[in-house]
Amino acid sequence: MSTKRIAIAGLGEIGRTVARKLAQGLPGLTLAAIATRDRAKAKAWLDREGISCPLVSLDELPGHADLVVECAPAAILDQICRPMLTAGKQVMVLSASALLPRPDLVDLARAHGGQIIVPTGALIGFDAVSAAAEGTIHSVQMMTRKPPGGLAGAPYLVENGISMDGLASALCVFKGSARDAAAAFPANVNVVAALSLAGIGPDRTTIEIWADPAVTRNCHQIRVESDSASFTMSIENIPSENPKTGRITALSVIAALRKLTSALQVGT
Numbered sequence: 368m369s370t371k372r373i374a375i376a377g378l379g380e381i382g383r384t385v386a387r388k389l390a391q392g393l394p395g396l397t398l399a400a401i402a403t404r405d406r407a408k409a410k411a412w413l414d415r416e417g418i419s420c421p422l423v424s425l426d427e428l429p430g431h432a433d434l435v436v437e438c439a440p441a442a443i444l445d446q447i448c449r450p451m452l453t454a455g456k457q458v459m460v461l462s463a464s465a466l467l468p469r470p471d472l473v474d475l476a477r478a479h480g481g482q483i484i485v486p487t488g489a490l491i492g493f494d495a496v497s498a499a500a501e502g503t504i505h506s507v508q509m510m511t512r513k514p515p516g517g518l519a520g521a522p523y524l525v526e527n528g529i530s531m532d533g534l535a536s537a538l539c540v541f542k543g544s545a546r547d548a549a550a551a552f553p554a555n556v557n558v559v560a561a562l563s564l565a566g567i568g569p570d571r572t573t574i575e576i577w578a579d580p581a582v583t584r585n586c587h588q589i590r591v592e593s594d595s596a597s598f599t600m601s602i603e604n605i606p607s608e609n610p611k612t613g614r615i616t617a618l619s620v621i622a623a624l625r626k627l628t629s630a631l632q633v634g635t
């Protein structure tokens with residue numbers, strides 16, 4: 368059986384977990400390359416883990432891989448996607464917030480026979496949302512509640528002088544569309560960007576974002592009304608070492624990678 372070559376762009380919280388799993392072995396998949404900002408640091412980590420893998424630049428990725436897992440800062444989405452998609456290859460995009468204002472990347476994939484895959488990531492239920500979207504969805508509403516440290520430093524908070532320091536009670540810091548939320552909190556609510564792409568798009572999907580000192584997890588609640596079903600889903604994510612990123616995110620990537628070659632696929 369031929370193997371699919373997987374590369375990782377960004378060796379942070381998600382990238383390290385995915386690299387470790389690929390190195391341990393996923394059926395039909397190989398860890399083919401890693402692109403990272405700090406090669407010396409990456410090399411030291413790979414040596415400690417006993418993983419052997421070429422470290423390459425972003426523009427070398429198409430020569431090494433059939434699919435790149437993008438788990439890097441949102442600002443370099445284009446540098447990762449453009450060469451891969453132009454080469455007719457696949458990119459699994461985690462920085463979903465950065466994808467919303469870039470429909471041209473989807474056009475590029477279409478033009479060259481490439482593909483952008485957005486995994487469920489830190490969220491839940493894209494199977495039901497995309498099934499409902501085959502009918503008519505009336506509304507998708509989301510509420511996110513995070514510990515203040517999971518939101519600190521977001522551009523919207525900085526620009527509006529909203530401090531997370533010493534917050535004593537829950538504070539609603541944002542209410543609006545998924546599109547506006549993704550621009551305001553690009554590293555904090557990729558989840559709503561991805562949800563909007565699964566359902567009724569970034570302008571009709573709405574979100575409230577709360578900073579809540581009483582919670583220790585990244586909590587998301589979703590309410591969908593459609594002509595086939597109404598459903599409510601919620602997830603309480605244990606933050607990883609990166610407080611903005613839930614532990615389940617990397618596991619979602621691994622599950623999505625596993626599905627690429629598995630003989631039995633379960634779920635939409």
Ligand SMILES: NC(=O)C1=CN([C@@H]2O[C@H](COP(=O)(O)OP(=O)(O)OC[C@H]3O[C@@H](n4cnc5c(N)ncnc54)[C@H](O)[C@@H]3O)[C@@H](O)[C@H]2O)C=CC1
Nearest residue numbers: 377378379380381403404438439461462488489554557612
């Ligand atoms: N879709 C989803 O459900 C979720 C998406 N995310 C997003 O996924 C992305 C990755 O998240 P984490 O792994 O937690 O972030 P992280 O900050 O732990 O890791 C990002 C890594 O990218 C590296 N990097 C920086 N510049 C680079 C360059 N020019 N080339 C290659 N690598 C570079 C950094 O050194 C760092 O190691 C972020 O954009 C984050 O917002 C995070 C959680 C959930």
Ligand SMILES: O=C([O-])CC(=O)C(=O)O
Nearest residue numbers: 489555557558585612613
């Ligand atoms: O969407 C994100 O960027 C991360 C998030 O909310 C989570 O991990 O729960």
